[in-house]
C-alpha cells in the first residue's frame with residue numbers, strides 16, 4: 001500500500017481533520033464525564049509542574065478499582081516519578097512527563113492461590129491483557145478528570161509491548177507478568193491537539209451482520225493519517241513511523257511467544 005499522498009489530497013485531508021468533532025447528542029452536551037471522555041487527547045508535551053500526591057494517588061486508585069474478568073485483577077502497575085524512572089532506566093520519563101506507570105498484564109499473582117485456567121495460555125494472557133488495558137483506561141480518564149494529561153506508549157523510548165524483554169529484565173518481572181505499555185502523566189504544555197482522524201460511525205458500528213469495510217472511506221482515513229502525521233512531524237512521515245514499529249515487531253513477537261507459550265504452567 002502506497003502511503004504517500006499528493007499536496008492537494010494532503011491539504012484536503014488536513015481540513016477534514018480540523019473539521020472532526022465528537023458527535024454528542026445536544027441533550028447530553030453538558031454532561032461533565034462525557035466531556036472528559038470526548039475531549040481526551042493523547043498528549044506528548046508537558047510542563048514541569050509536579051502532579052500533587054493526592055491527585056496521583058486518585059489516578060492509581062482508578063486503576064486498582066477497574067473492572068476485571070471474575071474480579072481476577074490480573075494486573076500490576078510499576079509506578080515512577082522522574083527520579084525513580086531515571087534510577088531504573090538512566091534517562092528521563094518520555095516527553096519529560098512528571099510521572100509514569102508501566103501497566104503489566106499479571107497472571108503470576110493469582111496463580112499463587114488459584115488455578116483458574118487449565119493450561120490455556122492464550123486465553124489466560126488475553127484475559128490479563130483485556131483487564132490491564134481497562135485499568136489503564138480507567139487511570140487515563142481519572143487523570144483527565146483531574147486536569148492531568150497522559151499518553152500510552154508501546155514503543156517510544158523502550159517503554160512498552162515492543163520492549164517486553166527489556167522491561168521484564170529491568171523490573172525483575174516473574175513469568176506470567178508481561179509489560180504492556182507505559183503511561184506517562186503531566187500537565188499539558190499546550191492546548192490539546194485536534195482530534196486525530198477517527199473512523200466514521202458507519203465503518204465501526206454494525207447492527208446484525210458484519211458490514212464489509214468501504215475501501216474509499218478507508219483510503220480517505222489513511223490519507224488523513226498520513227497528512228496529520230506529516231503536519232505534526234515535519235522531518236518524519238507516517239511511513240517512517242510504521243517502519244520504526246516494524247523493525248521492532250519481529251523481536252517482540254519472538255519474545256512474547258516465549259514468555260507466554262514456552263513456560264511451564266506450574267513453574268511458579
Ligand SMILES: Cc1cc2nc3c(=O)[nH]c(=O)nc-3n(C[C@H](O)[C@H](O)[C@H](O)COP(=O)(O)O)c2cc1C
Pocket residue numbers: 040041042043044151152153154155156160181196
Ligand atoms: C496501547 C497504546 C499504545 C500506544 N503507543 C504509543 C506510542 O508508543 N507512542 C505514541 O506517541 N503514542 C502512542 N499511543 C497513542 C496513540 O497514538 C493515540 O491514542 C492515537 O493516535 C489516537 O489519538 P488520541 O489518543 O488523541 O485519540 C498509544 C496508544 C495506545 C492505546
